[in-house]
Amino acid sequence: MTGHERSVLVLYGSETGNAQDIAEELGRLCQRLHFKSHVEELDAVELSVLLQHQLVIFIISTTGQGDMPHNSLLFWKKLLRKKLPPNCLSRLKYSCFGLGDSTYLKFNWAARKLVRRLDQLGATTFVDICEADEQFPDGIDGSFVRWADDLRKHLLEHYPPPSGLEPIPDDTMLPARWSLGPALADLSEKVQVVDLSPLRLSDTNGTLTAPNLPPPGLLPIPAGWTATLTKNERLTPTEHWQDVRLASFDVPAHQSGGKIQCVPGDCLTLYPKNFPHDVQKLIDLMDWNNIADQPLNLSACESLPRNLYAPACCTLRDLLLNNIDITAIPRRSFLKNMSYFSTDEYHRERLLEFTMTEYIDEYFDYATRSRRSIIEVLDEFTSVKIPAERLLDVFPLIRGRDFSIANGGISANHPSNNDTTNVELLVAMVKYRTILRKPREGLCSRYLASLLPGSTLRVSYKPVLSPIHGTANSQRPLIAMATGTGVAPVRCLIHERLTHPSPAPMIIFFGNRNRAADYFFEDEWRTLSEVAAKKNTQLLVFTAFSRDQREKIYVQDLVRREAPRLEKLIPKRAIFAVCGGSSKMADSCKRAVFDPFVESGDEAARKEMLEAITWWQEIW
Structure with a gap:
């Protein structure tokens, strides 16, 4: 047996997080079949790593005008090097799942370009490639569920588990990929009564937060910029059903001298935060009050998610306020994880049903169509108590939201000086009703609406990939x-x-x-x-x-x-x-x-x- 046998590498190129979620779900599927599974973004690996695994699965979305996602551009550049020998990847066995939207002229081009280049370098597929379409009746999810079922059958037939081993059943919980256990280990004997007054909630810098407003602290985002909100003006009449804002930010140059140079198609990425009363509700539901405000040392953890923007010293409440997306629509994988921590057999069976291929329509009606949030689902399935050490393994992280920059060129409203770039965003506050009584609100909309001029926040800048200016x-x-x-x-x-x-x-x-x-x-x-x-x-x-x-x-x-x-x-x-x-x-x-x-x-x-x-x- 060579070193790479029974090893699967799952690589993703993701713009909004969908491809990453699918990649992580595939990693767990392979784990259940007793493969050593590794999940990573494309830009994090060298080409030589592809040959160190028995199988490689690419999950890639198409962005912009047939472009590769931003977190796969370095990998793609390496793959296009002219000096690569024609058969340098002849030992690579791979498959690919593409996420696309057929209303775009260049449908699933990222996946198609990747497959074409891999084939040119001698790689061969081990299972059929899938091009999923957002426009299908059951969307990307429906295509993925069916493709993953076929993949599982293929792996069981052609790469069966070692003798004497059966696949790990779906109702058996896998070990945590990321555990807060080491950071929580010292808290068991430090239980204290916590004052739950919102006025006592602190951000990661220890400053006090106003009642029911997100914490003002700056997130430690690598290559981020500190922006100051200078205007948060409503453009639509106050009596109008929709609140649309023109938000203006001043973004100073980096100390190294770098300055944002806005061109059409560029995006500014905002990172929203949760509201204290939502966080407190989750803490109450999960019975985390005794440990919510105890200091954690994240550096004690063996590994952490790549996009966790949190300081090494924080609290569980800090993570929930700044980093954990508790208002997201739950993916099927989240509902499956919930089932493992339910003490009610009916709850457990119901949650597992939502994850099954034959019940994909029910999941769509329950979660997607009604836009139920994670916190609402946990409030409904009250028998579920997720251990705090599983926080990062079970809950999704808050992802940055991209907004197209609305100003540039000859705009004289906010001229930029030599050290500062003014960036304007046109943002519709997402608020609507579904079959559920409570109005739905977008996390980023709600966060942005709460910010007053003078507020500072960390932002990212995303350059356009297919420019149409110049x-x-x-x-x-x-x-x-x-x-x-x-x-x-x-x-x-x-x-x-x-x-x-x-x-x-x-x-x-x-x-x-x-x-x-x-x-x-x-x-x-x-x-x-x-x-x-x-x-x-x-x-x-x-x-x-x-x-x-x-x-x-x-x-x-x-x-x-x-x-x-x-x-x-x-x-x-x-x-x-x-x-x-x-x-x-x-x-x-x-x-x-x-x-x-x-x-x-x-x-x-x-x-x-x-x-x-x-x-x-x-x-x-």
Whole structure:
């Protein structure tokens, strides 16, 4: 038996965390089949590591315009090196699960590019590759459950466990990957009565927190920036159903001299925190009051999750306030973990049902469609008491939320000085109702709404992967189609284009519900049109406000109406930017552009012309 036998390496490229969650679930599946499983992000491994394992599974999402996720760019660069011999990976047996969205023109391109390159270097697949589609009726989850079942059967048939060993049953709990045990070990004899007044809650720096507000301390985010909130202005009327904010941040340069240089498509990443009363509710539910405020030394732990942004010295309450996502929709793996800690047989069986392939629809109805939160599920299954040492192994971490930067170029509202960059974000406060009585609120929305001007927080900066700005692109016509806060990156792009001499014509199609409440930057578009005219070019803005008349009008209706105008621009290698919160809208816009153009001339020639355009899409 060689050193790498019965060893599976699961590598993920993840932008929002979905691919990482799937990778960790696969790691546990392989553990149950008695493989040594290792789960890591792509950028954390060298190519030579691929050959040190019997099997390698890649889980990769496609981001942007067919791009690799940010945490796989270094790996991809290594894989593309020209000096790599053609058969250097001939001993590699792999499979790949791709996460994609078929409303994008470059569907699952990251997975396809990865597979093509691995094949070029001599690697071979051991089980069929899967391209999951967000648009499937049961989404990515449904595809993954079925593919994972096939993978398990294949592994059992072709790589059976060593003689005498049976697969570890699903109802048997696996050892913790990350345990707080060493950090909690000294607390058993230090139990004290804790004052639960919210005024006594402290952040990681020991400062007092106002009642029911997240702690103000700065998270230790590697390569992060300290930003100061200078404006948190509501743009929609107070009586309007939706609260949309223009949040403005001043981001000073690093001491090393580095400064954020914003370009269209870049994102600022915010890291939300939990509210004290939610944290206290979880502490009560789990019976953690005796240890919640005792000091922990995380450096005593053998290993910690890669994206845990916490100081070595903290408390359990600090971790819950700053790092643990207790309001997330529970994944099936979380519900399975809950089942191990239930003392009620009915609760246990019910939780396990949600994790089974045949009950995927029930899980969707219970968790996804109703948007139940982790804390609500724990409040419903009261027999579940998760030990504190399992906190990092069972609960998801709070992930940063990416927001497209909305300002740039000639914006004069907040000029940047030599040491500070001003960044504006257009943020819709997520608040809605489902079949559950309590209104749903987004964690980051709620956090941002609680911040007052002058607040400081740590942020990350994420550069665009497929840029559509710059001198050359400014000479190509721009047709932007945006709904709601999707207008943010469009605004940034228009500002940038107007810094160039004589940019090509620009057309914006903007859609929302009501002109009086939802027409973001209305006055600014008029000013920018005047600036464009002085540069001997044109900026046209067409609006569709669906609720302002009996017959609903959407952006795609305006695009189809203006087809003759667009027909003249497409042969000039136009850039189309589609931004907003609906894949259905993006797909309708694509048809509104492509169908009339192809139908009005030689079909083959016109399809060839469409291949020369740039279709840049950001849907969230």
